[in-house]
Amino acid sequence: MNRRQFVTRSVAAAAAAVLTGSDRRADADQVPGSITSSEVQQARFPDGFLWGTATAAYQVEGAWNEDGKGESIWDRFTHTVGKVKGNTTGDVACDQYHLYPQDIALQKRLNQKSYRFSISWPRIQSTGTGAPNMKGVDHYSRLVDTLLAAGIRPFCTIYHWDLPQALEDRGGWPNRDLAGYYADYAGILAKHLGDRITIWAPFNMPWSFTYMGYGVGAFPPRRTHLGDFFKAAHTVTLAQAQALRSIKAASSKATVGSAYGMCPAYPKTNSEADRAATARYHAMNNVFFLEAAMHGRYPKAFVGEPPYELMGFKPGDEKIMHAPLDWVGFHYYTRRVISDASNSRSFGGGGFSGTEIEADAEGGRDPYTRFRAVMPTEGPLTEAGLEVWPRGIYDLVMQISREYNNPIIEITESGCSYLDAPYDKENGRVPDTRRIEFFRKELAELARAIADGARVRSFHAWSLLDNFEWASGQTERYGLIYVDYRDQKRTIKDSGHWYGRVAASNRLDM
Ligand code: FCB
Numbered sequence: 001m002n003r004r005q006f007v008t009r010s011v012a013a014a015a016a017a018v019l020t021g022s023d024r025r026a027d028a029d030q031v032p033g034s035i036t037s038s039e040v041q042q043a044r045f046p047d048g049f050l051w052g053t054a055t056a057a058y059q060v061e062g063a064w065n066e067d068g069k070g071e072s073i074w075d076r077f078t079h080t081v082g083k084v085k086g087n088t089t090g091d092v093a094c095d096q097y098h099l100y101p102q103d104i105a106l107q108k109r110l111n112q113k114s115y116r117f118s119i120s121w122p123r124i125q126s127t128g129t130g131a132p133n134m135k136g137v138d139h140y141s142r143l144v145d146t147l148l149a150a151g152i153r154p155f156c157t158i159y160h161w162d163l164p165q166a167l168e169d170r171g172g173w174p175n176r177d178l179a180g181y182y183a184d185y186a187g188i189l190a191k192h193l194g195d196r197i198t199i200w201a202p203f204n205m206p207w208s209f210t211y212m213g214y215g216v217g218a219f220p221p222r223r224t225h226l227g228d229f230f231k232a233a234h235t236v237t238l239a240q241a242q243a244l245r246s247i248k249a250a251s252s253k254a255t256v257g258s259a260y261g262m263c264p265a266y267p268k269t270n271s272e273a274d275r276a277a278t279a280r281y282h283a284m285n286n287v288f289f290l291e292a293a294m295h296g297r298y299p300k301a302f303v304g305e306p307p308y309e310l311m312g313f314k315p316g317d318e319k320i321m322h323a324p325l326d327w328v329g330f331h332y333y334t335r336r337v338i339s340d341a342s343n344s345r346s347f348g349g350g351g352f353s354g355t356e357i358e359a360d361a362e363g364g365r366d367p368y369t370r371f372r373a374v375m376p377t378e379g380p381l382t383e384a385g386l387e388v389w390p391r392g393i394y395d396l397v398m399q400i401s402r403e404y405n406n407p408i409i410e411i412t413e414s415g416c417s418y419l420d421a422p423y424d425k426e427n428g429r430v431p432d433t434r435r436i437e438f439f440r441k442e443l444a445e446l447a448r449a450i451a452d453g454a455r456v457r458s459f460h461a462w463s464l465l466d467n468f469e470w471a472s473g474q475t476e477r478y479g480l481i482y483v484d485y486r487d488q489k490r491t492i493k494d495s496g497h498w499y500g501r502v503a504a505s506n507r508l509d510m
Helices: 003-009 015-027 037-042 073-078 096-109 134-149 177-193 206-215 225-248 272-286 290-295 318-320 390-404 433-451 495-504
Strands: 051-055 114-118 154-160 199-203 260-262 265-267 328-332 335-338 371-374 408-413 455-462 481-484 490-491
Touching: 003 272, 037 433, 051 154, 051 408, 051 495, 096 134, 096 490, 114 455, 134 177, 154 177, 154 260, 177 199, 177 225, 199 225, 206 225, 206 260, 206 290, 206 455, 225 290, 225 318, 260 272, 265 272, 272 335, 272 371, 290 335, 328 390, 390 433, 433 455
Parallel strands: 051 114, 051 455, 114 154, 154 199, 260 328, 265 335, 328 408, 408 455
Antiparallel strands: 335 371, 481 490
């Protein structure tokens, strides 16, 4: 299908505002989905825009068993032979547990204003419950102080997938008791760090870790039961709200939002069935947890009623899960094209693409949501296999702005994996021009959304530095800074220098 046919067949079915943008770009000289160079030149970000980067504890810290840290489900998974590409682990990762002063100095050098990091739950409570391990708390306290001294906002993600193994042994997220344990853990963090941290995101990509961990077994704890997925998702919804309350009880400065993974979704055809399936995808994969927090109900993700029984939903839960967020945070990597799978008899799971997973086996993911989600390959692919589609961030930001009353938005992650390495002939420089192009076009689309009224106040590039990419191990490199894992040497890539100039000038044309 050529670009024009694609625009007609799929994007045409999206909102009128989006359509106007698509048409304007239909003859752009660049790759499909791309913005024109004059728009890149004109793009400006507002004064005070928070330029940042993001990482996650397990992916960068290392020190997996130091200072009283307990085992997490990711430690268990990576220590099992055959689970991770290249048989690498996060035991050392980027050694940021020890090298954080250096990593913060690098951020300062790149004019950064926000650092989104996550806290490792088993560092704070080795088995997930009980009194805090003060060595773990003190580590994060020092990290926060060092960030503040460098003029960088500490943005804390409370949970980025490293569940204490002891809690998995008690049933994991499908066990509703975890909501309470998690809220206690969040309260401990707010009590000890809430005098300095003002911005908290309870969960990184809740749909992904519940579905990949419990529904299809791609991630630890590798369970493959749809009922476990729905139960886990419901526990996480309750946990998100209970944590919001315990954080606010412990810290009067706290604001609480999210770090959801989202993909703008476009119907495959203009048929009513495909458009309805696209709405279900959006409800399930993008706003399931957001809608629960904002309105105390699940969105219409299902072809009938939500499977309440399967979820372990109890009367009164709608009140518990209602905890409106102060701002809305989400990631953008790529998009999806959706079709209806209602008439198909097989409901297998299975399609994997890059950092995300969709059941793109015939029949879609499950008998309840009944859609088929596919990542198109009309645009160029990154080395992680994700389609580059700059316009997606504009569409997504505008859609969330429309649907949630124009909230404050934080872009919590976005980035691309390319394997460029230091190049001797260039004095060790890393000339990663594809990453610069990726960010330049995407950020121009983000600037366009801001110009059109979206209240976006930050952008966090994934990632500050190359790191341990989950089941892909060290085979993907998302960093603005290159890491040589043999000696932990950091080299700022050309994209890092460029991003530093963007942060200093609020413009993209340099
Ligand atoms: C996101 C994850 C992050 C990293 C990037 C590439 O989905 O939140 O940890 O894996 O993808």
